[in-house]
Amino acid sequence: MAQAKKKTSTKTAKKGTANKAKSTACKKTCSRKAGMSNRERMHVYIVTALSMITAIILCADAAMMLLS
Numbered sequence: 393m394a395q396a397k398k399k400t401s402t403k404t405a406k407k408g409t410a411n412k413a414k415s416t417a418c419k420k421t422c423s424r425k426a427g428m429s430n431r432e433r434m435h436v437y438i439v440t441a442l443s444m445i446t447a448i449i450l451c452a453d454a455a456m457m458l459l460s
Contacts, residue, residue, distance in 0.1 A: 428436070
């Protein structure tokens with residue numbers, strides 16, 4: 393009696409890895425060492441704080457217009 397051949401490709405077969413160029417490009421752009429500097433971080437904090445203050449003042453102005 394002949395034996396059945398072993399199946400080589402299945403749904404759970406191991407997928408091929410990404411090519412070397414793509415992973416190297418990601419390492420250059422996604423590296424944790426290439427994060428923001430302290431100066432850039434402070435700039436983001438200041439801009440965020442100013443935008444929140446502006447939003448609060450805008451909402452307060454709209455509320456005063458509705459009450460008068």
